[in-house]
Amino acid sequence: MELPTTAGPRTKVLALSSLYPSTALPQNGIFIEHRLRHLLASGLVDLRVVSPVPWFPLAGARFGRYAAFAQVPAREERFGIPVTYPRFPTIPKVGMTLAPALMAAALYPKLRRLLASGDFAFEVIDSYYIYPDGVAAVWLGRMLKRPVIISALGTDINLIPRYRLARRMIQWAAHHAAGITTVCQALKDGMVDLGVDAARIRVVLHGVDLELFRPPADREALRGRLGLTRPTLLSVGHLIERKGHNFAIEALAELPDMDLVIAGYGPEEGALRRLASRLGVADRVRFLGFVDQAALRDWYGAADCLVLASSREGIANVILEALACGTPVAATxxxxxxxxxxxxxxGVLIEERSGRGVAAGVRALRGVAQDRDATRRQAERFRWEQTTHDHLAVLADALSSGAIP
Structure with a gap:
């Protein structure tokens, strides 16, 4: 295997992810965007992104996340990367089972025309989330005669394979892909449990932006500016059940000297507010809504602990970001x-996913003297430079293998 060099032509990479960020859905797949931005910055690839969006005709707020799909633009450029957002049909109830086929059918004529035009003769398809995106990518690679890389990021391995048809499609895609990556060893082990050869899977860890996420120069002044007067927990993520914000609120009832800040938005906000009121802690919970990354850095740096009570993750970006800001983590x-x-x-690992378990984890963390500089050093193990190096190696292997699905 030989890696590309700056002296030679740049490899043309078509990235495929239905969870790529957009102006309408800025919280989607930020880590995928960061990974591709650093890949582009290597100077060794030309890159375009195709991010298929479920088709929905109405943009009214009462339609929830489907309304947001309607607001996604047809195309935009993000950080120097051209992104298109083609629509694909979805069918209620059976949508997830048919999603790979519907996605591939919608994308095939567009990608065939792209190749025929000579505008961007991509050499490899680099897909994110094995299901449905990776399965669709392998079908497309077979029809367009291009090698395909599939990347496991979380629920595609720790949840979706519970469904028989989806599991079979994941196994098929893994068998035919030219390259397979996961973002942690646990997901690699999960793929091996599905029958995938371990030797074909490469762990490519996420990085974290160590320049953006860093400890505050004056933490006490920052806390004052943010209005934090007591020890503070921070919970970050989409307001959905899987993220476990409810357990952070329940833990607060057992931690009377602490406050909680929740950064994120989503369908569970009303239920979370009602829970806080019912437990008598509403005056100690602050909901921020969506917070961009630059502002989020301040909240990480000001907090005493990040709580992540998720039911499943690959490697959560929020853990790396908090550590980079010097803030320890209590995570399931x-x-x-x-x-x-x-x-x-x-930080500490929460052994029981419950309010009591979160409270126990926070108490354990508070019982140990914290060195925020030492916490920062934990994040320094996760550098985007290494991610990019490993990513380029996977691309080179896929291209040199000549493996077409």
């Missing part, structure tokens, strides 16, 4: 979390 022991929180400087 799921999938990739133990690979990051592997010593006291990084």
């Amino acid at each position: 022991r799921v999938w990739g979390a133990p690979e990051v929180i592997d010593n006291p400087a990084a």
